[in-house]
Amino acid sequence: MPETLIKVDLNQPAPSNENVHNRWHPDIPMACWVNPGDDFVLETYDWTGGFIKNDDSADDVRDIDLTTVHYLSGPVGVKGAKPGDLLVVELLDIGAKQDSLWGFNGFFSKKNGGGFLTEHFPQAQKSIWDFHGMFTTSRHIPGVKYAGLIHPGLIGCLPDPAMLETWNTREQALIDSDPATSGLANPPFAGTAHMGKLKGDAAAKAAATGARTVPPREHGGNCDIKDLSRGSKIFFPVYVDGAGLSVGDLHFSQGDGEITFCGAIEMAGWVHMKVSIIKGGMAMYGIKNPIFKPSPIVPTYNDYVIFEGISVDESGKQYYLDVNVAYRQACLNAIEYLKKFGYSGAQAYSILGTAPVQGHISGVVDVPNACATLWLPTQIFDFDINPSAAGPTKFIDGSVQMPLSPDLI
Template identity: 55%
Template sequence: MPETVFEVDTDAPPEEQPDPIVNRWHPDTPPASTVQPGEKFRVECLDWTGGQVNNDDSANDIRDMDLTPNHHLSGPIEVEGAEPGDLLVVDILDIGAFPDHEWGFTGIFELDNGGGFLTDHFPEARKSIWDLDGVYTKSRHIPGVEFAGLTHPGILGTAPSHELLEEWNRREQKLIDDGPDAETAVNHETREEEPPLALPPEPENVMLGSMDDEEVEEAKTEAARTIPPRENAGNCDIKNLSRGSRVYLPVFVDGANFITGDIHFSQGDGEITFCGAIEMAGWIDFRVDVIKGGMEKFGLDHAIFKPGNVEPDFSEYITFEGYSVDEDGTQHYKNANVGMRRACLDAIDYLKNFGYTGEQAYLSLSTIPVESRLAGVVDLPNTCVTVSVPQAAFNFDIDPDRLGDIKSKSRGTAARPS
């Protein structure tokens, strides 16, 4: 087993961990450990909330969650010899749950505390608990759903330089400043506040590893939230970044200062409920290497990756289509976000035919390894988005031929419904 270079204790609060937790991006966060290029090592991780969610049947912990400290991440891991302009090559060798913590959770957050992709349709907090059994999972809260997950870190990235951190804060603050003001940032149909366009530095509950209190006080007003992905990768939530994947991360500071966490047992493309994966605590085995001058050599400003070859063997999907026309009939110009919403809403309505509530269907789309695509972007005014649901994730037949009572399932000769 590789040496553990970052250790956590799921029974202890975040501020009392064996190795100090990180929850912001900052170039001056001290490394928790150092590894050599070519070295294999293990990183242990809390779940992204730092243990705020319980394995029970109440969603009060989702409703009342303190989001200011999230995410709770492991690192930084210094890589000997890495310098700005290099590429850090990260191999994800293996990943799993702790033996005494083989469960995960998914949540729907309310608009005034986190929100989500379809919060206007599902405004109340909900939670599903998932039992993890090897590569398979099922939930007592969504009967009839059982599938093999595609386990991956939601977050992995390198520390920004001071210059890059300043650029992040400048451009994201400009987005906030140029967005709707307090008087107009309200949906006039629902009278609900619209979500912010970006999240500026949050000085409350900042954790920067072993940085001393005085340094934290100075850094907390500029340290970047870990919510969005950026040039350093970070919170990309890419479900295919699983075992066997190789990631090429830009390096902006000496040592790269690699950080990871937010482990997902499984997730559909989009992670649509916000806390939309099966979130879990666990461990990840990595191997790292360095390509000197790799950013210039490869012509890269952002991360790239090669997926591993270990994925669930789903072969039959039902695919839902969405276009740039929202629920009230308003036409948008090539808006993929609206197209994704419409495809998801149709999929949810379809799954309700089998006895699921809308919330159960919503949680299922967020956790099953659903495939989403930008199918067409050239045909104005609509962008076509598809959401493909694997049929084998259900313990019963959800095929539309069965639902429509079509006698022949041959795709070339299917009879019309009588």
């Protein structure tokens, strides 16, 4: 039986667990050490540390303090790992905690985090998903069942001071480029920082510059790549002695883009992993960002309805080869389509955020329109969503809706 090196107690606040942290900083002490070749288990909180509840109100989604996320388990030191190496991580298995067989998805208020379609869905909404072995369903979104493509939304190694400085500098430059716009990037914020085993002045000092965990960066981090699923094998750049691997933000299922932002189907759980080292691997393979091999065990969905979008926005404005605009249109097109079968727009949006939909960068050179495609698997629906000459049937009667919590004044 592999050893569980980090445990989390869902009844205790995440900040009280010193094997957990919510910032990236080279001074965070290793929570534990392993040898290359070891396999072991790390338990994790959900990304919010338990703030979002299994209930029928979206108040928690509306009210969350996003400076607190993400609560990560680690860092795990790997003996012998040196800067310039590649840390090879095999995700042998991942699961939910047995006392927490559910997850959540939602949209943040436009005033507090937003999401990919926040202009269309500006208020906080939530759906709860129950896990049935390898499958999930929601009491708020009828008619769909997914086989879980379980993965960590966030995994990576500690930065060294130079890398950290690079991150903070370039992100601050973006913030400074447009002071009138809030939320362009999230600078360090000491107030809610949890620096693991680091205590006292050292913790305060590190917290002042500790990088926020929201964006993916050179080390991987919060990539939210659905295909980093259990069974996959990842090659991470190493920046500090011992590598310092941390993981969290587990997802039971997610679509490409994680467009709902609050998030995928978010859960507390555990990761069983094995680590090894490729000495000098960064230079040998020319690695800047992580690379990975996909899992040999994934949902085999292969029938889709595919939606196209181009880089002309909802108002008809033309953009130059902008994949974001194109993908947004493909998503909106899919939502309109699903509404014809009876889903509310919010439910359709949630499906795109939680089901294993694919988002492809289909064409990116045909001036001025980028073309993106959204692949909606048909096999997740209890009914037939294919187009036909007869037209769509309203299988969903609208009696079930997602909780919504309007912004407080």
